[in-house]
Amino acid sequence: MIKTVIFDMDGVIVDTEPVHRYAYYKQFSELNIEVPEEMYTSFTGFSTRNTFQTLKGHFPTIEHEVEDLIQRKRNLFNDAFDTKEDLYLLEGVEDLIKDLYTNGIQLILASSASKVTIERVFTRFNLHQYFSHIVSGEDFPQSKPNPAIFIHAASLSIAPKEECIIIEDSTNGVKAAKGAGIYCVGYNSNHSYMQDLSDADMIINHFNELNAEKISQLKA
Incomplete structure (x- = not known):
């Protein structure tokens, strides 16, 4: 689970x-x-x-x-x-985040972005309340596809990595997730330009394809 x-x-x-x-x-x-x-x-x-x-x-x-x-x-x-005024959360992701949080699923951010950028995004969209931990790529000598950032993120989980999943939209991110030995959902959006998500365990095209119940039942 x-x-x-x-x-x-x-x-x-x-x-x-x-x-x-x-x-x-x-x-x-x-x-x-x-x-x-x-x-x-x-x-x-x-x-x-x-x-x-x-x-x-x-x-x-x-x-x-x-x-x-x-x-x-x-x-x-x-x-x-x-x-930039036309900066929005991607369609459906806020509903998914709130649904997961409400249903007691732990949320962790593991982003290649700097801490400053993450802070700007999380403050602008009031996301701090939902995430238990934030991990920035600037703390690691190598970026994705190196799995270090995800291995560390999984170590912060309340559960073993077999009970974690990662949501990624890039070739390097999917490779990092699989390198960490963690189930990966590939998000194939309009923004995933030239990204190969074929190694992901599951691929979605919109966040309305996921909810807390479906995610909790995934077999990692």
């Missing part, structure tokens, strides 16, 4: 990808580098640190330190986030 649901954030709870994309490409322009779409898409699920570490390997002309690159990206993101 499933007792804990571990949520990714970007692309699952809220779609901040357009804001991230704006910030990254503004910064790419400042750095005078051209990042192909395929390369940018491969960063989905990466932390900002891992993204810039990878970019520095591809573009030797980037002389800035990774920490400086991270701070610039966060400043660009935060400025855009604070002025």
Whole structure:
């Protein structure tokens, strides 16, 4: 019986990808580098640190330190986030979160996003009350598909990992979930552009396909 649901954030709870994309490409322009779409898409699920570490390997002309690159990206993101009015929770996810919480299923967030970004999203949409723990990818040296973030999230569960599930929308996220040995629900939304969810144990196209009763009965 499933007792804990571990949520990714970007692309699952809220779609901040357009804001991230704006910030990254503004910064790419400042750095005078051209990042192909395929390369940018491969960063989905990466932390900002891992993204810039990878970019520095591809573009030797980037002389800035990774920490400086991270701070610039966060400043660009935060400025855009604070002025963006059309930012909403993804359709159906708030109802699912409330249903799970009301029915006593533990909720944990495990997101590659920075703590600052998570805090902005959770404060804006009043989500702190539902989640027992928040885990940020910035605390781990390697991003998804490395399973470390999910292994740690599962260690915070009230139940063994066999009674946990993960909801993910990215190729790297699904790989990380399976690498952690945890049942994975792949969320195939309009935002899952070029993402391969085929390794997920179950794939949904809308959150109305899930509720507390259905999730509690899943066989992990």
